[in-house]
Every structure is written in C-alpha cells, then in structure tokens.
Amino acid sequence: MTSETNQTPTTQNRLQLTTSPHLHNNWTTPRAMWAVSAALAPSTAAALLFFGWSQIGILLTSILCAAATEALIQKLRKQPVTIGDGSVVLTGWLLALTLPPDFSLVSAGIGAIAAVGVGKHVFGGLGYNIFNPALVGRAFLQAAFPVAMTTWRSPNFADAVTSATPLGALKFDAAASALFPMFAGNTGGCLGETSALAVLASGVFLIVIGIVNWRIPASMTLGVLVFGTLIWLMNPQAHPSPVYHLLGGGFMLGALFMATDWVSSPVTSRGMWIFGLGISLIVVVIRVFGGLPEGMMYAILIMNAFVPMIDRFTRPRVFGAVA
Amino acid sequence: MRRKTFTGGGVHPPEYKELTEHLALEAMPIPEQLAVPLSQCLGRPAKPLVKKGSEVKTGTLIAEADGYISVAVHSPVTGRVTGIGREHSGNGSLQDVVLIQPSESQERDYLPPIEPESASAGELIERIRQAGIVGQGGAAFPTYVKISPPRDKKIDSLVINACECEPYLTRDYRLMLDRTFDLISGVRILMKILGLRKSSIGIEDNKPEAIRKLRETAGTDGDLEIIPLKTKYPQGGEKMLLKAVLDREVPQGKLPMDVGAVVQNTGTAVAVHDAVVNGEPAIKAVLTVSGRGIRKPRNLVVPVGTAIRDVIRFCGGIHETAARILVGGPMMGTAQHSARTPVVKATSGILVLTKEEISWGRETACLKCGRCVSACALNLMPTRLARLSRLGRFEEAGKLNITTCMECGTCAYECPAHIPLVQWIRLGKQAVLRMQRNRN
Ligand code: SF4
Numbered sequence: 200m201t202s203e204t205n206q207t208p209t210t211q212n213r214l215q216l217t218t219s220p221h222l223h224n225n226w227t228t229p230r231a232m233w234a235v236s237a238a239l240a241p242s243t244a245a246a247l248l249f250f251g252w253s254q255i256g257i258l259l260t261s262i263l264c265a266a267a268t269e270a271l272i273q274k275l276r277k278q279p280v281t282i283g284d285g286s287v288v289l290t291g292w293l294l295a296l297t298l299p300p301d302f303s304l305v306s307a308g309i310g311a312i313a314a315v316g317v318g319k320h321v322f323g324g325l326g327y328n329i330f331n332p333a334l335v336g337r338a339f340l341q342a343a344f345p346v347a348m349t350t351w352r353s354p355n356f357a358d359a360v361t362s363a364t365p366l367g368a369l370k371f372d373a374a375a376s377a378l379f380p381m382f383a384g385n386t387g388g389c390l391g392e393t394s395a396l397a398v399l400a401s402g403v404f405l406i407v408i409g410i411v412n413w414r415i416p417a418s419m420t421l422g423v424l425v426f427g428t429l430i431w432l433m434n435p436q437a438h439p440s441p442v443y444h445l446l447g448g449g450f451m452l453g454a455l456f457m458a459t460d461w462v463s464s465p466v467t468s469r470g471m472w473i474f475g476l477g478i479s480l481i482v483v484v485i486r487v488f489g490g491l492p493e494g495m496m497y498a499i500l501i502m503n504a505f506v507p508m509i510d511r512f513t514r515p516r517v518f519g520a521v522a
Numbered sequence: 523m524r525r526k527t528f529t530g531g532g533v534h535p536p537e538y539k540e541l542t543e544h545l546a547l548e549a550m551p552i553p554e555q556l557a558v559p560l561s562q563c564l565g566r567p568a569k570p571l572v573k574k575g576s577e578v579k580t581g582t583l584i585a586e587a588d589g590y591i592s593v594a595v596h597s598p599v600t601g602r603v604t605g606i607g608r609e610h611s612g613n614g615s616l617q618d619v620v621l622i623q624p625s626e627s628q629e630r631d632y633l634p635p636i637e638p639e640s641a642s643a644g645e646l647i648e649r650i651r652q653a654g655i656v657g658q659g660g661a662a663f664p665t666y667v668k669i670s671p672p673r674d675k676k677i678d679s680l681v682i683n684a685c686e687c688e689p690y691l692t693r694d695y696r697l698m699l700d701r702t703f704d705l706i707s708g709v710r711i712l713m714k715i716l717g718l719r720k721s722s723i724g725i726e727d728n729k730p731e732a733i734r735k736l737r738e739t740a741g742t743d744g745d746l747e748i749i750p751l752k753t754k755y756p757q758g759g760e761k762m763l764l765k766a767v768l769d770r771e772v773p774q775g776k777l778p779m780d781v782g783a784v785v786q787n788t789g790t791a792v793a794v795h796d797a798v799v800n801g802e803p804a805i806k807a808v809l810t811v812s813g814r815g816i817r818k819p820r821n822l823v824v825p826v827g828t829a830i831r832d833v834i835r836f837c838g839g840i841h842e843t844a845a846r847i848l849v850g851g852p853m854m855g856t857a858q859h860s861a862r863t864p865v866v867k868a869t870s871g872i873l874v875l876t877k878e879e880i881s882w883g884r885e886t887a888c889l890k891c892g893r894c895v896s897a898c899a900l901n902l903m904p905t906r907l908a909r910l911s912r913l914g915r916f917e918e919a920g921k922l923n924i925t926t927c928m929e930c931g932t933c934a935y936e937c938p939a940h941i942p943l944v945q946w947i948r949l950g951k952q953a954v955l956r957m958q959r960n961r962n
C-alpha cells in the first residue's frame with residue numbers, strides 16, 4: 200500500500216479495520232456484572248436494616264475473600280487478573296446474601312474461597328463453570344457447618360429469639376408465619392432472602408434493562424404455583440401453601456439472581472422454560488418430602504448440571520428449516 | 523392496528539438517521555479522475571470494450587456483461603480513457619477498473635427512451651439488462667436476472683424493500699421523498715414485467731413522512747399497497763421482509779421466487795425508471811455520507827467510479843476523531859483501508875465513524891447469556907456456531923445451518939462478551955461451503 204495517496208492525510212495509520220458489525224449495544228461483561236451487583240443493593244440494605252449493621256462484616260469478608268482467591272489463582276496460572284470485571288465480586292456478594300445473620304466471618308471467608316476456587320476456576324474460569332459459583336460455596340458451607348448454616352435469628356423488629364425460617368418453622372413446628380412480614384422482610388431467614396419485596400424490585404429492574412431473561416423467573420413461579428398447589432391440595436394441613444413456597448426459602452433470590460446466572464443457565468428460550476420448571480419441581484419436592492426446608496440451592500445446582508443437555512435438545516427451529 | 527414485522531429476534535440499534543434525513547439529494551460534481559470497476563455485481567466482472575485513449579460520452583457502454591450473472595458497465599462521464607488499472611474494491615480485494623479522465627464539456631450517450639405503457643415485458647427486461655442495473659439492497663445481484671424467473675416459478679407478489687433498516691443510511695428515504703413519482707413509476711414498470719396487478723411497499727414506521735408521501739403519490743388505484751412495518755433490524759433482509767409483509771417463509775437454501783415473490787429495493791425501482799423512461803444506464807450511485815467523523819453529512823448522487831476520498835472531500839473532509847471509514851451501513855458494511863476505493867453502483871453509504879460510535883470493548887469468554895440466540899432473526903445459535911468455527915469443527919457447524927446465516931450482525935451487536943461472532947461465523951460458512959463444493 201503506497202501510503203501517501205491511499206488515505207486522506209489525517210486518517211493515516213489511525214483507521215481501524217475490523218469487520219461488521221461496527222456498532223454495539225454497549226453492554227459489556229463488566230457492565231452487566233456491575234449492574235447485577237448494583238441491583239443487589241436494596242436486598243443488602245434490607246438485610247442491614249433488619250439484622251443490624253454488623254452484618255456488613257459478612258458481606259465484606261465474602262467479597263474480599265472471593266476476589267483475593269480469584270487474583271491468587273490467576274496469578275499462579277499466569278493469567279490476567281480479572282477481578283475488575285465484577286463477576287467475582289458478584290459471586291462473593293451473592294454468597295454473603297445466602298448466609299444466615301451473624302454467621303462466622305471465618306466460615307464466610309471459607310465459603311467464598313470454595314465458591315471461587317471450586318465453583319469457578321476448577322472449571323476454567325468465567326464462562327466455563329457449570330454450576331453457579333455462589334451456590335457451590337453455599338453448598339460447601341452447608342456440608343461443613345450444617346448447624347451454623349441453619350441457625351436463624353429473628354430480625355430486629357420481631358422477638359429476638361433464635362428461630363427457624365418460615366419454611367423451617369412450618370416444616371418442623373407446623374406453625375405458620377404471617378405472610379406479610381415475609382414479603383416485606385420482617386421474618387427470619389438468610390441475609391438476602393429476608394425481604395422478598397427488595398429482591399422482587401431488583402429483579403424486575405434487571406428484567407427491564409434486559410440483563411435477566413424473564414423466562415426463568417416466570418417459569419419457576421409458574422412451576423411452584425402449579426406443583427405447590429397440587430401437593431398442597433393433597434393435604435392442606437400438612438403441606439405449605441404455594442404462596443409460602445414463593446415467599447419463603449430464598450425462592451425469590453434464587454429465581455431472580457441465582458437461577459438466572461448467565462453462565463450456568465440455558466441459552467435457548469425453550470431451554471429456559473424447562474430449566475425453570477425443573478427447578479420448581481425439585482424445590483417443591485425437596486421442601487415437602489425431603490428433610491430440607493431450604494431446597495432452592497440444591498434444586499438450582501441439580502438443574503445446572505443438566506444445562507448443556509437442555510441446550511442441545513432445545514435448539515430453536517431454524518428459519519426456513521425444511522421438515 | 524398492530525404493525526406487521528417478522529417474528530422472533532431482531533434488535534433496535536440507535537438509528538442516527540437524524541444526521542442526514544432532512545438533507546435532500548444533491549448531485550456531486552464530477553471528480554478529476556474516475557476509476558470505474560468492471561466488477562459491479564456478485565458475479566463475473568464485465569469485459570472491457572475500451573482501451574487507453576478511447577473517447578467516451580456519459581452513458582457510453584465501456585464493458586459488456588460476461589455471462590449470465592454479470593452486468594454491463596457504462597461511462598459515468600464524458601472524457602478519455604487513460605487505461606485499465608487495479609484498485610481495491612469495497613471488500614478489500616483488488617479489481618480491474620477503467621480509468622477515465624473527464625473532459626470540460628459533458629455530452630450524453632443514453633439509450634433511447636421507452637414508453638413503459640406500450641412496451642412489452644420482454645423489451646423492458648432487455649432494457650434493464652442493457653442498462654446494467656444491479657440490486658441496491660446490498661447483495662448487488664443483476665436486476666434483470668431477478669425479474670426473469672424460470673418459467674416453472676410462478677410469481678404472485680412483488681415486494682418493494684423500503685425498510686432501510688441499517689442505521690445512518692437515509693438514501694432510500696430521500697429517494698422516497700425527493701423522487702417519489704419516479705419510484706412509483708419504477709415499481710409499476712416492475713409490476714408490468716412480472717405481470718402483476720398488485721404490489722406492496724414494505725416500509726418501517728420510523729419514516730412517517732415517506733409513508734404519507736408514497737400513499738399520496740400512489741393514488742387510489744389500489745395497485746400499490748404501502749405497508750408500514752414495526753421498525754426492527756434486520757427487517758431489510760429479504761427473508762425477514764417477506765415474513766413481515768406476506769407472512770411467507772423462504773425455505774433454507776431457496777430464493778424468494780420459490781415462495782412466489784420478487785423483492786426489489788427502492789433504489790432499484792428508481793434506477794429502473796431512469797433506464798426505461800430516460801434511457802439512462804446505471805452510472806450513478808445514490809448514497810448517504812454520514813457518521814460523526816464527517817464534517818458535512820449529506821445524501822448524494824455520485825458518478826460511479828468516484829474515489830471515496832473525493833466524496834469525503836466534497837463533504838468537507840473528516841474530523842480529527844474519525845476512526846473508521848465504512849462502505850455500506852454500520853451493521854453489514856465493510857471497513858476500508860484504502861480511501862481510493864471507488865464507488866460502485868450498489869454503494870449505499872460511506873460512513874466515517876468515531877471511536878465513540880464504534881464502542882467495541884474488550885473480548886471476554888462467552889458468558890452463555892443467550893442474548894445472541896434470542897436476537898438472531900433466523901433462529902440460529904450464534905454462540906455455538908462461532909465456537910465450532912473457532913475450533914475448526916466445520917462439519918458440526920454445517921449441521922447447525924451455519925450457511926443460512928445472513929451475516930446481519932445482530933448477534934455480535936448484542937454480545938456483552940464482545941465476541942466477533944460474525945467474523946467467526948463467516949469463516950465457518952466459507953469453510954462449509956468449500957466442503958460442500960468439494961463433495962459435489
Ligand atoms: S449474523 Fe447470522 S447468526 Fe448472527 S444474528 Fe445475523 S443471521 Fe443470526
């Protein structure tokens with residue numbers, strides 16, 4: 200290329216030569232991750248309000264340990280350190296919100312290390328993990344500290360006695376908690392799930408800006424209502440009503456923030472429906488028949504494992520496909 | 523009323539049409555030197571009929587079609603041929619060009635005008651072939667081939683593509699406003715050729731002015747239906763347009779004529795009018811010069827063979843912030859590394875974009891967010907296709923219909939991980955097509 204005749208003088212050597220398309224909608228991986236993190240603010244605020252400022256320690260410990268783990272692993276593997284892309288902060292943050300109030304900081308840190316190390320980097324880092332890393336961390340803690348993980352304290356505006364979560368209470372004491380406090384946040388539970396209202400508002404925000412695909416929360420809600428109602432009708436005295444399923448046990452946090460994790464959920468629309476319905480069926484079964492009131496985590500992790508298969512079998516019909 | 527559109531997928535990129543939509547078409551003065559490419563359509567280049575020293579007039583045939591899928595080339599100006607040279611084409615490859623030095627006085631050597639009412643379909647098709655008209659919608663297919671389908675294909679619909687769904691571009695819009703009458707005349711000529719009493723113009727509802735003016739000019743005969751479509755990219759793709767307007771789905775590997783339809787672009791219809799009624803061969807490109815990197819955005823009528831550098835100069839040159847020059851729209855156009863690239867018959871736009879407008883970020887791993895999957899109007903799995911291409915697993919990519927991809931760019935536009943999906947898919951597509959050819 201003879202340079203002087205080729206280009207208008209001022210553009211020389213500055214022209215970029217990439218292929219189409221030349222426009223982009225401006226979403227980037229970091230921007231998406233930070234948007235989800237920002238959407239966790241209301242739930243976090245609710246957690247601090249109902250359980251006290253001291254809970255911020257759990258949050259910081261979890262986030263810092265998660266980030267440090269990622270940085271360390273990437274340094275050791277001589278990969279570029281990507282803690283700035285927000286995904287590891289989000290993992291730490293989500294994990295913290297699934298922990299009980301007053302949880303030990305050391306344990307929280309261990310959970311974060313497991314989440315990032317085992318949940319994410321064993322699989323090859325961002326984009327390659329099969330399971331939701333935050334839930335892997337939580338599952339690890341559940342196995343390591345089963346008692347601490349199920350010791351719930353009532354929130355600030357209720358009688359301050361150690362109590363089970365609403366679902367736990369219903370399951371083990373056959374005592375129902377009132378629905379409205381569950382919705383607003385004034386009931387016992389893990390940090391982030393205590394206010395379904397806050398979670399719902401943030402989730403709607405993420406759906407509106409297009410980060411969360413509505414199909415997953417929609418199918419999960421539908422599934423829980425259908426399966427929950429069927430089981431409830433079999434014996435309304437013994438089983439929780441479907442509304443309890445929706446408001447309790449971290450369902451909302453799971454449906455809007457955990458199951459919708461991009462990497463570990465299906466990419467096809469039909470796949471998302473199957474995934475969501477599958478989770479809701481498992482969660483209802485676990486809650487009602489299993490010994491575990493908080494089945495959300497297992498339900499999502501189990502369905503995570505099926506995602507590659509779901510994606511393969513739900514490819515959309517290609518436009519103009521013959522037969 | 524619910525506006526028609528294609529089902530599933532699609533995106534709404536910012537339109538940026540406000541930069542030029544209010545600017546009427548202007549004729550660009552003849553430049554000092556022209557380099558008229560012999561290759562004007564996706565088929566074979568034309569065979570030159572002139573050599574160094576030949577005197578030509580505006581409209582003189584300078585190269586004849588070489589085979590069926592090939593178009594004639596005429597001189598856009600009066601002047602002297604200074605040789606046959608080589609120049610980059612819009613897609614970067616080198617091509618032969620006829621170099622012409624324009625003279626002081628300009629003289630026309632057009633074809634004899636034809637009265638469309640009294641002419642036969644055969645005469646009209648022959649005129650379109652003689653005039654060397656190519657499709658203006660992007661693919662640059664010879665128009666006369668498209669309007670003479672084999673006898674076993676029954677055509678019952680003509681759809682005029684007035685979507686202009688690419689951001690920035692407003693040349694079709696200006697043609698609709700500034701040459702409404704000629705456009706409608708061109709459409710009626712096409713209807714006559716196809717033996718149709720009715721046709722439709724599919725136009726996106728972001729152009730209310732044009733819809734109004736077209737309706738007004740088309741009159742009340744009812745032979746021309748103006749159909750407003752819900753604005754959505756890539757509605758201007760032939761398959762998407764037919765889905766939106768006629769609710770017909772072109773089967774994979776087939777053409778619109780297989781579902782009884784012919785699609786023609788707005789610009790093509792105007793060119794048809796010019797060739798028949800005025801005897802003017804296809805020697806000018808109507809194009810939009812836009813982008814935040816250009817000083818004076820415009821809608822221009824440019825002689826074919828003008829270097830994009832000259833067009834840019836005529837538009838006041840570029841700003842310091844200019845980062846990329848494109849031929850075509852921002853979703854499907856090609857970045858240029860030579861500002862000497864000549865304008866061809868099918869050039870629809872020259873864009874000078876700044877860094878801010880391009881805004882591509884750093885690539886990360888695929889997040890499996892599924893946005894590319896839900897955005898693809900053809901229901902392909904872009905993430906999977908790109909990955910298979912990257913891994914060289916072309917066999918599997920072929921099974922997942924990679925060759926169906928129209929390279930519309932929607933998936934990459936949506937991808938938060940900034941993966942150059944289309945680049946990978948294009949690569950895979952070429953490999954699969956090669957494999958299929960070798961097998962046959
Ligand atoms: S470029 Fe191809 S794969 Fe991507 S959206 Fe367009 S048709 Fe689909």
Ligand code: SF4
Pocket residue numbers: 466887888889890891892893894895904905933936937938939940941943
């Ligand atoms: S849009 Fe990009 S990140 Fe999302 S699934 Fe497609 S390729 Fe992966």
